[in-house]
Amino acid sequence: MSVHSNWRWRAVAGPLLAGALLAGSLSGCAEPAPDLDSAAAGQLQSQVHAVTEAAATEDSAGALKLLDELGYGLDAAAAEGKVSFKRHQSIKTSLDAVRADLTARVAQQQAAAAEAAKAAAAVQAEAAAAQAAADQAAADQAARAAPAPAPVPAPGNSGENGKAKGKAKGGG
Template structure:
Protein backbone atom coordinates (compact mmCIF):
# COMPACT_ATOMS: atom_id res chain seq x y z
CA UNK A 1 0.00 0.00 0.00
CA UNK A 2 1.44 3.36 -0.99
CA UNK A 3 1.13 6.44 1.09
CA UNK A 4 2.59 9.82 0.36
CA UNK A 5 5.01 11.76 2.53
CA UNK A 6 5.11 15.37 1.28
CA UNK A 7 8.82 15.68 2.08
CA UNK A 8 10.06 12.36 0.69
CA UNK A 9 7.46 11.24 -1.88
CA UNK A 10 5.73 7.83 -1.98
CA UNK A 11 6.19 5.59 1.05
CA UNK A 12 5.79 1.79 0.73
CA UNK A 13 4.43 -0.14 3.69
CA UNK A 14 5.98 -3.58 3.98
CA UNK A 15 4.24 -6.79 5.10
CA UNK A 16 5.54 -6.29 8.65
CA UNK A 17 3.91 -2.87 8.87
CA UNK A 18 0.65 -4.23 7.47
CA UNK A 19 0.68 -7.12 9.95
CA UNK A 20 1.43 -4.75 12.84
CA UNK A 21 -1.44 -2.53 11.73
CA UNK A 22 -3.72 -5.54 11.50
CA UNK A 23 -2.75 -6.78 14.95
CA UNK A 24 -3.39 -3.30 16.36
CA UNK A 25 -6.81 -3.27 14.69
CA UNK A 26 -7.53 -6.76 16.02
CA UNK A 27 -6.61 -5.57 19.50
CA UNK A 28 -9.05 -2.67 19.11
CA UNK A 29 -11.72 -5.09 17.93
CA UNK A 30 -11.09 -7.41 20.87
CA UNK A 31 -11.26 -4.42 23.22
CA UNK A 32 -14.52 -3.34 21.67
CA UNK A 33 -15.92 -6.81 22.27
CA UNK A 34 -14.56 -7.17 25.80
CA UNK A 35 -16.86 -4.51 27.22
CA UNK A 36 -14.83 -3.84 30.35
CA UNK A 37 -17.08 -1.90 32.70
CA UNK A 38 -19.81 -1.50 30.07
CA UNK A 39 -23.44 -1.85 31.04
CA UNK A 40 -24.89 -5.34 30.57
CA UNK A 41 -27.17 -4.11 27.78
CA UNK A 42 -24.20 -3.21 25.54
CA UNK A 43 -23.06 -6.78 24.85
CA UNK A 44 -24.40 -10.13 25.99
CA UNK A 45 -21.73 -12.31 27.66
CA UNK A 46 -22.39 -15.33 25.39
CA UNK A 47 -22.33 -13.18 22.26
CA UNK A 48 -19.07 -11.58 23.41
CA UNK A 49 -17.44 -14.99 23.92
CA UNK A 50 -18.59 -16.20 20.51
CA UNK A 51 -17.41 -13.04 18.74
CA UNK A 52 -14.07 -13.03 20.58
CA UNK A 53 -13.39 -16.60 19.41
CA UNK A 54 -13.96 -15.40 15.82
CA UNK A 55 -11.58 -12.46 16.40
CA UNK A 56 -8.95 -14.93 17.62
CA UNK A 57 -9.40 -17.07 14.49
CA UNK A 58 -8.98 -13.99 12.26
CA UNK A 59 -5.87 -12.94 14.20
CA UNK A 60 -4.30 -16.40 13.92
CA UNK A 61 -4.93 -16.57 10.17
CA UNK A 62 -3.44 -13.10 9.71
CA UNK A 63 -0.40 -14.01 11.82
CA UNK A 64 0.06 -17.06 9.57
CA UNK A 65 0.19 -14.62 6.63
CA UNK A 66 -3.02 -15.99 5.12
CA UNK A 67 -5.06 -12.93 4.15
CA UNK A 68 -7.60 -14.91 2.10
CA UNK A 69 -8.59 -17.06 5.08
CA UNK A 70 -8.47 -14.01 7.34
CA UNK A 71 -10.92 -12.16 5.10
CA UNK A 72 -13.25 -15.18 4.98
CA UNK A 73 -13.20 -15.43 8.78
CA UNK A 74 -13.72 -11.68 9.05
CA UNK A 75 -16.85 -12.00 6.90
CA UNK A 76 -18.10 -14.73 9.24
CA UNK A 77 -17.41 -12.46 12.22
CA UNK A 78 -19.41 -9.64 10.62
CA UNK A 79 -22.29 -12.03 9.94
CA UNK A 80 -22.28 -13.27 13.54
CA UNK A 81 -22.11 -9.69 14.81
CA UNK A 82 -25.15 -8.74 12.73
CA UNK A 83 -27.04 -11.83 13.94
CA UNK A 84 -26.21 -11.02 17.57
CA UNK A 85 -27.36 -7.43 17.05
CA UNK A 86 -30.64 -8.60 15.52
CA UNK A 87 -31.23 -10.83 18.59
CA UNK A 88 -30.60 -7.85 20.88
CA UNK A 89 -27.36 -9.36 22.25
CA UNK A 90 -25.34 -6.36 21.01
CA UNK A 91 -26.43 -2.75 21.39
CA UNK A 92 -26.56 -0.43 18.40
CA UNK A 93 -23.57 1.61 19.65
CA UNK A 94 -21.46 -1.48 20.30
CA UNK A 95 -22.49 -2.96 16.94
CA UNK A 96 -21.35 0.22 15.16
CA UNK A 97 -18.07 0.32 17.10
CA UNK A 98 -17.22 -3.30 16.29
CA UNK A 99 -18.30 -2.83 12.65
CA UNK A 100 -15.88 0.11 12.34
CA UNK A 101 -13.06 -2.05 13.71
CA UNK A 102 -13.96 -4.90 11.33
CA UNK A 103 -13.77 -2.54 8.37
CA UNK A 104 -10.36 -1.22 9.50
CA UNK A 105 -9.08 -4.80 9.73
CA UNK A 106 -10.59 -5.55 6.30
CA UNK A 107 -8.66 -2.64 4.76
CA UNK A 108 -5.37 -3.94 6.22
CA UNK A 109 -6.04 -7.51 5.08
CA UNK A 110 -7.08 -6.43 1.60
CA UNK A 111 -3.92 -4.37 1.17
CA UNK A 112 -1.83 -7.29 2.45
CA UNK A 113 -3.54 -9.61 -0.05
CA UNK A 114 -2.98 -7.11 -2.88
CA UNK A 115 0.70 -6.75 -1.96
CA UNK A 116 1.13 -10.53 -1.95
CA UNK A 117 -0.56 -10.81 -5.36
CA UNK A 118 1.67 -8.03 -6.72
CA UNK A 119 4.78 -9.82 -5.42
CA UNK A 120 3.69 -13.06 -7.13
CA UNK A 121 3.00 -11.20 -10.38
CA UNK A 122 6.38 -9.43 -10.27
CA UNK A 123 8.20 -12.70 -9.59
CA UNK A 124 6.40 -14.36 -12.52
CA UNK A 125 7.35 -11.47 -14.81
CA UNK A 126 10.96 -11.66 -13.67
CA UNK A 127 11.07 -15.42 -14.28
CA UNK A 128 9.51 -15.02 -17.73
CA UNK A 129 12.04 -12.31 -18.63
CA UNK A 130 14.93 -14.51 -17.48
CA UNK A 131 13.63 -17.44 -19.56
CA UNK A 132 13.20 -15.19 -22.61
CA UNK A 133 16.75 -13.85 -22.22
CA UNK A 134 18.17 -17.38 -21.89
CA UNK A 135 16.23 -18.52 -24.98
CA UNK A 136 17.40 -15.48 -26.98
CA UNK A 137 21.01 -16.20 -26.00
CA UNK A 138 20.65 -19.87 -26.96
CA UNK A 139 19.01 -18.94 -30.29
CA UNK A 140 21.77 -16.43 -31.03
CA UNK A 141 24.46 -19.02 -30.27
CA UNK A 142 22.76 -21.59 -32.50
CA UNK A 143 22.32 -19.13 -35.39
CA UNK A 144 25.93 -17.92 -35.35
CA UNK A 145 28.12 -19.44 -38.12
CA UNK A 146 30.87 -21.75 -36.93
CA UNK A 147 34.27 -20.06 -36.56
CA UNK A 148 36.55 -20.22 -39.58
CA UNK A 149 39.84 -21.96 -38.84
CA UNK A 150 42.66 -21.31 -41.28
CA UNK A 151 44.97 -24.29 -41.49
CA UNK A 152 48.67 -23.71 -42.28
CA UNK A 153 49.87 -24.73 -45.75
CA UNK A 154 51.42 -28.19 -45.78
CA UNK A 155 55.18 -28.44 -46.15
CA UNK A 156 56.76 -30.59 -48.86
CA UNK A 157 58.73 -33.14 -46.78
CA UNK A 158 60.18 -35.00 -49.82
CA UNK A 159 62.55 -32.27 -50.91
CA UNK A 160 63.68 -31.13 -47.51
CA UNK A 161 61.96 -27.87 -47.97
CA UNK A 162 64.33 -26.70 -50.76
CA UNK A 163 63.19 -25.56 -54.13
CA UNK A 164 64.74 -27.07 -57.31
CA UNK A 165 67.56 -25.13 -58.82
CA UNK A 166 68.10 -22.85 -55.96
CA UNK A 167 71.09 -23.11 -53.74
Protein backbone atom coordinates in the same frame (compact mmCIF):
# COMPACT_ATOMS: atom_id res chain seq x y z
CA MET B 1 -5.85 25.26 54.16
CA SER B 2 -7.14 28.73 53.72
CA VAL B 3 -10.84 29.43 53.72
CA HIS B 4 -10.64 30.59 50.16
CA SER B 5 -9.09 27.34 48.78
CA ASN B 6 -11.49 25.23 50.86
CA TRP B 7 -14.39 27.08 49.31
CA ARG B 8 -13.09 26.37 45.73
CA TRP B 9 -12.73 22.70 46.50
CA ARG B 10 -16.30 22.49 47.79
CA ALA B 11 -17.58 24.39 44.75
CA VAL B 12 -16.05 21.83 42.39
CA ALA B 13 -16.37 18.66 44.43
CA GLY B 14 -19.95 19.22 45.57
CA PRO B 15 -21.60 19.04 42.13
CA LEU B 16 -19.33 16.19 41.05
CA LEU B 17 -20.23 14.13 44.10
CA ALA B 18 -23.91 14.88 43.67
CA GLY B 19 -23.79 13.83 40.04
CA ALA B 20 -22.03 10.59 40.91
CA LEU B 21 -24.57 9.78 43.62
CA LEU B 22 -27.47 10.52 41.29
CA ALA B 23 -26.01 8.32 38.54
CA GLY B 24 -25.44 5.50 41.03
CA SER B 25 -28.97 5.66 42.36
CA LEU B 26 -30.50 5.69 38.89
CA SER B 27 -28.45 2.69 37.78
CA GLY B 28 -29.82 0.72 40.72
CA CYS B 29 -33.44 1.33 39.66
CA ALA B 30 -33.37 -0.70 36.48
CA GLU B 31 -30.86 -3.22 35.27
CA PRO B 32 -29.68 -2.09 31.84
CA ALA B 33 -29.18 -4.56 29.02
CA PRO B 34 -25.54 -5.55 28.70
CA ASP B 35 -23.50 -4.06 25.89
CA LEU B 36 -22.40 -7.55 24.95
CA ASP B 37 -23.83 -10.87 26.07
CA SER B 38 -21.14 -13.15 27.51
CA ALA B 39 -21.97 -16.08 25.20
CA ALA B 40 -21.92 -13.81 22.16
CA ALA B 41 -18.67 -12.27 23.38
CA GLY B 42 -17.06 -15.70 23.62
CA GLN B 43 -18.13 -16.67 20.11
CA LEU B 44 -17.05 -13.34 18.61
CA GLN B 45 -13.73 -13.58 20.43
CA SER B 46 -13.04 -17.03 18.94
CA GLN B 47 -13.81 -15.64 15.48
CA VAL B 48 -11.46 -12.71 16.09
CA HIS B 49 -8.78 -15.22 17.06
CA ALA B 50 -9.32 -17.14 13.79
CA VAL B 51 -8.98 -13.91 11.77
CA THR B 52 -5.81 -13.03 13.66
CA GLU B 53 -4.29 -16.47 13.04
CA ALA B 54 -5.05 -16.31 9.31
CA ALA B 55 -3.57 -12.83 9.02
CA ALA B 56 -0.47 -13.89 10.97
CA THR B 57 0.18 -16.73 8.52
CA GLU B 58 -0.01 -14.30 5.58
CA ASP B 59 -3.35 -15.79 4.46
CA SER B 60 -4.96 -12.42 3.86
CA ALA B 61 -7.64 -13.79 1.56
CA GLY B 62 -8.61 -16.39 4.17
CA ALA B 63 -8.56 -13.72 6.86
CA LEU B 64 -10.95 -11.60 4.79
CA LYS B 65 -13.34 -14.54 4.47
CA LEU B 66 -13.20 -15.16 8.22
CA LEU B 67 -13.70 -11.43 8.84
CA ASP B 68 -16.88 -11.56 6.74
CA GLU B 69 -18.11 -14.47 8.84
CA LEU B 70 -17.30 -12.49 11.98
CA GLY B 71 -19.37 -9.59 10.64
CA TYR B 72 -22.31 -11.90 9.95
CA GLY B 73 -22.03 -13.33 13.47
CA LEU B 74 -21.95 -9.83 14.93
CA ASP B 75 -25.05 -8.82 12.96
CA ALA B 76 -26.88 -11.96 14.08
CA ALA B 77 -25.97 -11.34 17.72
CA ALA B 78 -27.18 -7.75 17.42
CA ALA B 79 -30.45 -8.91 15.83
CA GLU B 80 -30.96 -11.26 18.79
CA GLY B 81 -30.34 -8.42 21.24
CA LYS B 82 -27.05 -9.87 22.49
CA VAL B 83 -25.05 -6.83 21.37
CA SER B 84 -26.11 -3.23 22.01
CA PHE B 85 -26.38 -0.85 19.09
CA LYS B 86 -23.51 1.26 20.42
CA ARG B 87 -21.24 -1.76 20.85
CA HIS B 88 -22.29 -3.15 17.44
CA GLN B 89 -21.31 0.10 15.75
CA SER B 90 -18.00 0.21 17.60
CA ILE B 91 -17.11 -3.35 16.60
CA LYS B 92 -18.24 -2.73 13.00
CA THR B 93 -15.92 0.27 12.80
CA SER B 94 -13.03 -1.90 13.97
CA LEU B 95 -13.93 -4.63 11.48
CA ASP B 96 -13.99 -2.08 8.67
CA ALA B 97 -10.50 -0.87 9.61
CA VAL B 98 -9.17 -4.43 9.67
CA ARG B 99 -10.88 -5.15 6.34
CA ALA B 100 -9.19 -2.13 4.77
CA ASP B 101 -5.78 -3.30 6.02
CA LEU B 102 -6.33 -6.86 4.77
CA THR B 103 -7.62 -5.66 1.40
CA ALA B 104 -4.52 -3.50 0.99
CA ARG B 105 -2.33 -6.48 1.93
CA VAL B 106 -4.07 -8.69 -0.65
CA ALA B 107 -3.52 -6.02 -3.30
CA GLN B 108 0.18 -5.82 -2.37
CA GLN B 109 0.52 -9.61 -2.51
CA GLN B 110 -1.14 -9.72 -5.92
CA ALA B 111 1.09 -6.94 -7.23
CA ALA B 112 4.18 -8.71 -5.90
CA ALA B 113 3.08 -11.98 -7.52
CA ALA B 114 2.50 -10.23 -10.86
CA GLU B 115 5.92 -8.57 -10.64
CA ALA B 116 7.55 -11.91 -9.82
CA ALA B 117 5.82 -13.55 -12.79
CA LYS B 118 6.98 -10.71 -15.04
CA ALA B 119 10.56 -11.06 -13.79
CA ALA B 120 10.45 -14.84 -14.28
CA ALA B 121 9.21 -14.38 -17.85
CA ALA B 122 12.04 -11.90 -18.53
CA VAL B 123 14.62 -14.35 -17.14
CA GLN B 124 13.14 -17.14 -19.26
CA ALA B 125 13.24 -14.95 -22.38
CA GLU B 126 16.88 -14.04 -21.68
CA ALA B 127 17.75 -17.71 -21.24
CA ALA B 128 16.04 -18.60 -24.52
CA ALA B 129 17.90 -15.80 -26.33
CA ALA B 130 21.21 -16.93 -24.82
CA GLN B 131 20.53 -20.53 -25.88
CA ALA B 132 19.69 -19.41 -29.43
CA ALA B 133 22.90 -17.36 -29.60
CA ALA B 134 24.92 -20.31 -28.30
CA ASP B 135 23.32 -22.64 -30.87
CA GLN B 136 24.10 -20.16 -33.68
CA ALA B 137 27.70 -19.76 -32.52
CA ALA B 138 28.13 -23.55 -32.46
CA ALA B 139 26.69 -23.85 -35.96
CA ASP B 140 29.01 -21.09 -37.24
CA GLN B 141 32.04 -22.75 -35.68
CA ALA B 142 31.08 -26.13 -37.12
CA ALA B 143 30.75 -24.57 -40.57
CA ARG B 144 34.25 -23.03 -40.36
CA ALA B 145 35.83 -26.22 -39.04
CA ALA B 146 34.43 -28.53 -41.76
CA PRO B 147 36.70 -28.97 -44.85
CA ALA B 148 35.50 -27.26 -47.94
CA PRO B 149 33.97 -29.74 -50.42
CA ALA B 150 35.82 -30.46 -53.64
CA PRO B 151 34.61 -28.40 -56.55
CA VAL B 152 32.15 -30.23 -58.73
CA PRO B 153 32.71 -29.84 -62.49
CA ALA B 154 30.00 -28.04 -64.32
CA PRO B 155 27.70 -30.33 -66.30
CA GLY B 156 28.55 -30.74 -70.00
CA ASN B 157 32.20 -29.88 -69.59
CA SER B 158 34.45 -32.88 -69.79
CA GLY B 159 37.62 -30.90 -70.07
CA GLU B 160 38.44 -31.81 -73.81
CA ASN B 161 37.70 -28.52 -75.44
CA GLY B 162 34.29 -29.56 -76.47
CA LYS B 163 35.32 -32.61 -78.58
CA ALA B 164 33.26 -35.62 -77.93
CA LYS B 165 34.82 -38.99 -77.47
CA GLY B 166 33.33 -42.00 -78.92
CA LYS B 167 33.15 -44.40 -81.89
CA ALA B 168 31.98 -41.97 -84.40
CA LYS B 169 35.16 -42.19 -86.54
CA GLY B 170 35.19 -44.94 -88.93
CA GLY B 171 33.87 -47.15 -86.58
CA GLY B 172 32.60 -49.94 -87.47
